[in-house]
Amino acid sequence: MASEQAEHAQQHPIRIYLIIWGLLFVLSVFSYLVDYAGFEGLLKWTLITLFMLLKAGLIVAVFMHMIWERLAIICAVLIPPGVLLVLMALMALEANYTLFTRLRFFLQ
Structure with a gap:
């Protein structure tokens, strides 16, 4: 076999x-x-x-x-890290917005 x-x-x-x-x-x-x-x-x-x-x-x-490999395996391996990268980018944008808002408020 x-x-x-x-x-x-x-x-x-x-x-x-x-x-x-x-x-x-x-x-x-x-x-x-x-x-x-x-x-x-x-x-x-x-x-x-x-x-x-x-x-x-x-x-x-x-x-x-x-x-x-088949498309299903490719999607199972590559899509989750891609989603994590998108979420990290969104968190970075939110962090920058929060930082700049605090700096603007406290430095007035």
């Missing part, structure tokens, strides 16, 4: 993994070049975050085999 399952197991070509390793290396180089080029402020952190998210997406898609 186990040998029958092994015969039907899908194997991905090593070429895909080597390409992803190359892309991860290139994205890491770009991330270091942002710091080396001397970018400052919002541009620097936007670029570093972009490269970080691209690398994380590649790792999740290929090395965690999410690209070959």
Whole structure:
């Protein structure tokens, strides 16, 4: 029974993994070049975050085999963190509003 399952197991070509390793290396180089080029402020952190998210997406898609999974599994794994990120953004907006309201009230 186990040998029958092994015969039907899908194997991905090593070429895909080597390409992803190359892309991860290139994205890491770009991330270091942002710091080396001397970018400052919002541009620097936007670029570093972009490269970080691209690398994380590649790792999740290929090395965690999410690209070959069914939509239900993808939704079960990716939607909850997305919802948490939205809620965190809403909390940050509320915190800023509260802070600025207090500063305005107490500094009058």
